[in-house]
Amino acid sequence: MLRSLVWIVGIIGLFAGVIVIAVGLYASVMGVIIPVLFDGGVLGGWLSMATFYLSAGLGILVIGVIFGYFGAKAQGTSLGNEVRAFLGGSTFRYIVRRLLYMIPVALGVSIISFMTMYAAGDPINIIRLGKGTFTPEALAALRAYYGLDKPIPIQYLNWLANLLQFNLGKSLRGGQPVNLIVGNWLWETAKLQLVSIGVALAISIPVGINSARKQYSKQDVVITSFSLFGVSMPTFWLGLILIIIFSFQLGWLPSEGAYGTTFLWGGNAILDQIAHLIMPVAVLVYVSLAQNIRLIRANMLEVLRSDYILAARASGLSERKIIYKYALRNAISPVITFLGISLGTIIAGAPMTEYVFNWPGLGRRFVEATTNLDFPVVMAITMIITVMALIANLIVDLVYVYVDPRIRLR
Amino acid sequence: MEKTAEEKSGAYKRRSASQWAVAWRRFKRNKAGVAGLVVIAAVFFVGVFGGFFAPYPSRPDNRAYEPFYLGDVRKPPSWKYPFGTSAIGTDILSEVIHGTKYSLYVGVVVTLITMLVAIVVGSIAGFYGGWIDNVLMRITEVFLVFPSMLFILVFVRIFTITVGDPFWTIPVIGLSIPAGLTIVTFVLAIFNWASDARMVRGEFLRVREFEFIEAEKALGANNMRIIFRHILPNILSSIIVVASLTIAYAILVEAAVSFLGFGDANTVTWGQILQENYADMRNVWWAEIFPGLAVLITVFGFNLLGDGLSDALNPRLRD
Numbered sequence: 001m002l003r004s005l006v007w008i009v010g011i012i013g014l015f016a017g018v019i020v021i022a023v024g025l026y027a028s029v030m031g032v033i034i035p036v037l038f039d040g041g042v043l044g045g046w047l048s049m050a051t052f053y054l055s056a057g058l059g060i061l062v063i064g065v066i067f068g069y070f071g072a073k074a075q076g077t078s079l080g081n082e083v084r085a086f087l088g089g090s091t092f093r094y095i096v097r098r099l100l101y102m103i104p105v106a107l108g109v110s111i112i113s114f115m116t117m118y119a120a121g122d123p124i125n126i127i128r129l130g131k132g133t134f135t136p137e138a139l140a141a142l143r144a145y146y147g148l149d150k151p152i153p154i155q156y157l158n159w160l161a162n163l164l165q166f167n168l169g170k171s172l173r174g175g176q177p178v179n180l181i182v183g184n185w186l187w188e189t190a191k192l193q194l195v196s197i198g199v200a201l202a203i204s205i206p207v208g209i210n211s212a213r214k215q216y217s218k219q220d221v222v223i224t225s226f227s228l229f230g231v232s233m234p235t236f237w238l239g240l241i242l243i244i245i246f247s248f249q250l251g252w253l254p255s256e257g258a259y260g261t262t263f264l265w266g267g268n269a270i271l272d273q274i275a276h277l278i279m280p281v282a283v284l285v286y287v288s289l290a291q292n293i294r295l296i297r298a299n300m301l302e303v304l305r306s307d308y309i310l311a312a313r314a315s316g317l318s319e320r321k322i323i324y325k326y327a328l329r330n331a332i333s334p335v336i337t338f339l340g341i342s343l344g345t346i347i348a349g350a351p352m353t354e355y356v357f358n359w360p361g362l363g364r365r366f367v368e369a370t371t372n373l374d375f376p377v378v379m380a381i382t383m384i385i386t387v388m389a390l391i392a393n394l395i396v397d398l399v400y401v402y403v404d405p406r407i408r409l410r
Numbered sequence: 411m412e413k414t415a416e417e418k419s420g421a422y423k424r425r426s427a428s429q430w431a432v433a434w435r436r437f438k439r440n441k442a443g444v445a446g447l448v449v450i451a452a453v454f455f456v457g458v459f460g461g462f463f464a465p466y467p468s469r470p471d472n473r474a475y476e477p478f479y480l481g482d483v484r485k486p487p488s489w490k491y492p493f494g495t496s497a498i499g500t501d502i503l504s505e506v507i508h509g510t511k512y513s514l515y516v517g518v519v520v521t522l523i524t525m526l527v528a529i530v531v532g533s534i535a536g537f538y539g540g541w542i543d544n545v546l547m548r549i550t551e552v553f554l555v556f557p558s559m560l561f562i563l564v565f566v567r568i569f570t571i572t573v574g575d576p577f578w579t580i581p582v583i584g585l586s587i588p589a590g591l592t593i594v595t596f597v598l599a600i601f602n603w604a605s606d607a608r609m610v611r612g613e614f615l616r617v618r619e620f621e622f623i624e625a626e627k628a629l630g631a632n633n634m635r636i637i638f639r640h641i642l643p644n645i646l647s648s649i650i651v652v653a654s655l656t657i658a659y660a661i662l663v664e665a666a667v668s669f670l671g672f673g674d675a676n677t678v679t680w681g682q683i684l685q686e687n688y689a690d691m692r693n694v695w696w697a698e699i700f701p702g703l704a705v706l707i708t709v710f711g712f713n714l715l716g717d718g719l720s721d722a723l724n725p726r727l728r729d
Contacts, residue, residue, distance in 0.1 A: 105552055113561070116568060225442075228717070232658065232710040234665050237684070237702035244695045351559060352666050367670055370563050382560055 007071030013064020014083070017057050024053030095394070102390045109386045110163075110379070114156050117375045123172055124148060146172065146376075163383065169376035171369075178380045182362075186384065189350060189361035195277060196284035197339075204289050205332070208296025209323060212331075215301060223293060230290025239283045239356035246279065253279055256358030280357045284350070295338055299331040306330075336396055433647075436722040443718015449711030457510040466504040469678045474500050484694050494696035497687050502697055505678050506704050512588070512679040513661045513708060516595050520660035521653050523599035528606035529649065533637055535607070536614025547611070553604035562663070565597045566672045577676070590674025594667055598660055606652055613645040647723035651716055658712035665705045680705050 028050035065079070072079040086092055117123075124142055134142070143149040147158055162169060168178035211223045247255035254276050259269070303309065304327060312322045351363035358364065362381050369377035437443050461467075466474050477483070477491065478499025487494045493502035535546040570590050577586040617623065618641065626636055667673055668681025669688070680701040687697035 108552055113564065116565060228713055229706075229710065232662075232706055232713050234662055234669075234702060234705050234709075236666060236669055237698075237705065240684075240688075240691065240698045240702065244691070244698065248692055248695065351563070352670065355670060366560060367563065370567050371671060373567070378564060382564075385560060 004071075004075075006067050007075060010064050010066075010068025010071040010079075013060055014068055015064070017059075017061025017064050020053055020057030020060055022057075024050050024055075024057050027053055091398070095398070098394050098397070102394070105390060106383070106386055110160070110383060111156070113382050114159065114379060115152070117378065118152050118155065123373060123375050145175070146170065159379065168380035168383075171377050172374045173372060178377055182380060182384070185360065185362045185365050185381075188359060189354070189363060192277070192280055192284070192354070192359060192361060193350065196281045196288065199281060200285045200288040200292060203285070204292035204296060205328070207289075208293045209300055209328070209331075211293065212297045212300035212304060213323070220297075224297070227290035227293045230286050231294070233287070233290075234352075235283060235287050236352040236356045238286060239279065239353055242279045242282065243356070255279075257360065280353050280359055283353050283356075291338070292335060295335050296331060299334050300327060303327045303330045336399055339396060433722045437718055440718045440721055442714050443722065446711045446714025446716075446718055449707060450715055453510060453708050453711060454514065456507055457514045460507040460510055464504040464507040466501045468504070468508040469500070470676075474504070477501055484690070487696050493700040494694065496683065496697045497690040497694050502683065502700055505683050506680065506701055509678055509680045509683065509701065509704070510708075512591060512677050513664065513705070515587075516591065516598070516664040516679075517657035517661045517712075519592075519595045520598045520602065521656045523596070524603045524606055524656055524660075525649060525653055527599070527603040528610050529642075531603070531607040532610025533614055533642070536611035537618065537633070537637060537641070543611075547608075550604045550607050553601065554608075558601040559663075559666075562597050562601055562667060563670065563672055565600070566594050566667060569593045569597065570672070570674070588674055588677040591677045591679070594664060594673060595660075598663055598667075602656065602659070606656065609648065609652060610645065613648055614641060617641045617644045647719075651720040651723060654712050654716035654719060658709040658716065661705060661712070662709050665702075 068082070069079045072082050075082075124139065124146070140149070147155060150158070159169065166179070168182060170177055171181075207223060211220045214220050243255045246253045257276060259273050259276055309322060309327055312326055317326075350359075350361065351367050353359070354361045354363035355367050362385065366378065366381045368374075369381065466476055468474060475498075477485070477495045482491065482495050483499040484497055485491055485495045491501055491503065493506060496502055496505070531546055531550065535543040535550075570593055578589045578592065579586045623636060623640060626640055631639075664673070664679065665681035665684070668679050669684045671685050673679060673682050673685070675682070683701040684698055687694050691698055
């Protein structure tokens, strides 16, 4: 298990390193070309971006090579052989095909959302909603500033060109560049999501297995009804109840935000962050726990009845080994698929949780921006989440093949 | 000869009738499923007849604000106001009762549209296969990859800007339906059909390979007859199960959309009550608890029913 983990880290490192370096190369090429083609341009921005990506990519690549080297050695081959085999193998072709297929999907999502938003009318007018008196000159200047004076298809192409340069546009409220602020939101959302997915998996796998092994026992009935309850529960409402109990009535936990100005829990910044994490994580975990347990239980029930488990039992293996080494591998693959499909929804399910707990992440910002009709911010977050969901789907597909080698990559 | 034919048709009829009877018998034994059915029946009763026994009328009517005129704003639950009163001085019990019909409206209409689209897309893709299947499934995948909640919010926000009247009147029957809520309903359906279409397609692929379909083809039946007379009835049980789960899902998402403040301000749905009192939550916690409890009970009922139906209609999955 550990050996293959090293190997996986190595492969992912190699991959991520190559991709990040490619982005860096792209940035440096743009940094050289753009000023030549259009005089002036944003030379400094591109080059500093290029340096950042190139150095980060090299770092990741080195980690990948080190892990890959030891991983390959542990598997009894050399890294060079593995890489050659990989580049010629079906997995590589599959990944390239999937990456190519992701482009039209991302484009489709961007076109549909852009057209819906901007077809509703002139954003400036909608935001004003009759309020405020602008002189026609001021309105024209505002439109020109945001590039809204051009026809919608041209606006879209402009937006797309900016996106390809990693420029997410300016917020309609105040004109701040979205790039400057989105990184922090992304980090806060990722923190919340990663912690809750980890906790949910760590709890749901043993619980689901136990529930399946003792089908229809008291414990099983309690757990299945508990998880059905979780599926039926409005996420945000659970958050409200927790806030009412633990923040308002008992005063134990902070009701909002990701960190406080006055540190709770002994004045320590990390403990303070943990205190802020507990309730949102509890909500997210409970919801995904419910679905995970149901899935694992159902699959485990099916797998435990199959012949090879009977054979394993007959050959006198320990129950622990049968369950965790043989049965789990087959029972877990649908959970991984489900995780992949729902990753987009998990990130999107967070708006409710983030809104209730006033979490400064992507989800709450999205709700705010949509309420304010701040279209550039909405577009930016939509694209970030779509791309993240697509990449997560790809990774899940690859993990799926690793867990269940019978599935061939088409 | 004549008699055997009659026997055959008789036997066929008995069997086709008894399939549902057997399912019903199996369903009755499932305590959780029956409990779900009872809950759903009660919710429907409140939804349809709630207007007759609610203590106060619904919102546009000025008498809804009677507690406010009596000075009973933000009163905790008591005998007079079992669920308390809201931050704007309305009786929460009455509002929860009136909200029931909106939730059921959303749930049922979303499910009808979802199932219609899913069955049409899924059947065409599953039955014809080939490039049609490929194209339809690619489109479906795009809808599956969509972060649907985000799109629902954006679409609802943009479409509700353009709504003029708070109510639409259906021309012939003269029934007036809430405009904003109907827009929410359609948007929910647009972003919900994809996974169900995949399910229908999968079922079509499974049933299409059965021998009796081949026999039917050999007898010269056309595609429409095979689809409507033979395949669809065979997958009806799966569709019913998914439909009851879809109702639950739609009610849940509508509550969330309204809670985030994107709902129809003219219809007091459960999510709307939660939203209106959210800012004052520290003082009116009961206004956040009871509407949410109503959502929980209704959705729980539909989920129980769905699980029970699934056990009763697809006994293969059980044991």
